[in-house]
Amino acid sequence: MSATADVRLERVTKHFEDVVAVDDLSLEIPSGSFFAMLGPSGCGKTTTLRMIGGFEQPSEGRIFLGESDVTGLPPYRRAVNTVFQSYALFPHLSLFENVAFGLRRKGVKGDEVKKRTREMLELVGLGGFEKRRPRQLSGGQQQRVALARALVNRPRVLLLDEPLGALDLKLRRQMQLELKRIQNELKITFVHVTHDQEEAMSMADQIAIMNGGRIEQLGGPADLYEKPATAFVAGFLGASNLLDGEVCGADAVRIADGTVLRVAAGALAGRTGGSVAVGVRPEKLRLDASGVNVLRGTVTETSYVGVSTQYIVETPAADLVVYVQNAAPGAGTLAPGSAVSLSFDPEVAFVVDHV
Amino acid sequence: MGFLHRHRWLTPYGLLAAGLGWLAVFFVVPMYYLAATSLKSGDIDFGYAFTWAWGNYAHALGRYQEQLLRSLEYAGIATLAAFLISYPLAYWIAFRGGRWKNVLLLLVIAPFFVTYLIRTLAWQTILADDGPVAGFLRTIGVLGADGRLLATSFAVVAGITYNFLPFMALPLYASLEQVDKRLVEAAEDLYASRPVAFFKVTFPLSLPGVFAGTMLTFIPAAGDFINAQLLGTPQQAMIGNVIQSRFLVLNDYPEASALSLVLMLAIVGIVVVYARALGTERLGT
Ligand SMILES: Nc1ncnc2c1ncn2[C@@H]1O[C@H](COP(=O)(O)OP(=O)(O)O)[C@@H](O)[C@H]1O
């Protein structure tokens, strides 16, 4: 990943009357990356994207595209293009004219417009549809037109606001792969807003998890999943077990039932006391006593879901969710009521502040 | 099971029946009598008889060509003026009206609470030689010392414009209101400045309203006679004035009928050409 940032937000705040939509947010998006902004509805993703696009102006702070400060510039003077959630295709224009719109506004010559528009329609798999009107297309096709219409301008940054939100699951998976392929091919920086964690994880190089107008944590998908910094991130990205406790050493936490759990050196990030929670992902708990940290409990629920079997195990400290992969056929499942040991090693645990 | 339930295919026709009946009684039948009357000859004292008197048309056209052309001209100018006034008005209400939209629309149609005739008479006062507008225009030298506003073409066109303005403004509003504001954002995202976004996106999408508004203004304006009568002189007479006096004052029914049909055909012709022009405009880029 290159060191230069294509988009830089410096302490950006946006108020709508008394609502704080984006709260003192700073962010750098590396050039050529596929960057996702992930968070629950209302956390300020769209507002952030609209400020980068120029549709909203920040109440405070500055926005840079590359080296230039674009704060205050209207959208038509920014080298970014947007794929709108509603697609916003022009109903009175043909596909060709929809895609050619930006090129014509920039004064690109007729032959060149034709060539680039055709190429782009080809790239998104809509060659030969030039004369159609948007309303004659399916949702997935309209989505591709919206993408082509933005990309044909070779923007410095492409902004996508939940572009796949209106598509059904199968089409969405297909378009995710396609978006990824196109981004690889064109090497344009993509800023992709979504509330679908799986979508963000599977597509993005970097993810900013947003909450309440702020970035809760920023990192690669694996980082965020393995080492969530807050309980919010741990809960938002996949399932996790949180065991409340007190720090009782450089790498130890005493949980509610008195058990002392070992965590990796550095996981406590310098904490020497106080309330924390030790987190373990369900698939990282083993149903035996072979690990460093061992908990005992009773199975209360069992559900077989094919690829894995999911258990809920009641322990004195908390109810824990455990996923056991069904690697061998006929491995058998534990019946509710069975007494079990659960264990995990320090390296797979993470520590967050007590909520 | 009722009859209509068993014969559900009848429902659409049933729903159409009232409209078709209306059209038959108030349009087809009168048109038939109008056409028949236009081909009669004779006079009011001894009665008119149907004689295929095509001469009525030649005579009417020859004698009242001037008024006919003037009607189309006045109606055209008034329609254009109403359009130029209404478009920004409708645009502003649709895009900036916010929660005042309904109040503002009510204000647009407020003049309709007063009778057409009274409103037009009020314009006599407004445009009178000793009225405020003429006085002001004389002061700033636009109007000569003995210049008039009342009894001029200007007064008639202004009256028509004023009276038909809501017919222009409402359809324009209705179509502008439906323009998806996100499309304007999309245009700006694609390097269109505000004015370019307007001409490339908002305006083309409002064309149905432009068409409806201009039709609703032009058609009644071309047949109007109140404005010319109250605000003009015989020099400003429109075809409506001629038809009105032929019918009701001179009782020359055949020629009045012939003129009515000529006016109607002229309007239909203009509308067809206009619709074609606007239609191709919408298909182009
Ligand atoms: N134009 C607006 N006027 C008032 N409040 C707004 C406006 N746009 C967004 N908000 C508010 O700002 C917050 C963030 O919204 P948004 O950026 O759309 O969130 P997200 O895209 O993450 O769902 C929400 O509380 C929303 O209600």
Ligand SMILES: [Mg+2]
């Ligand atoms: Mg949103």
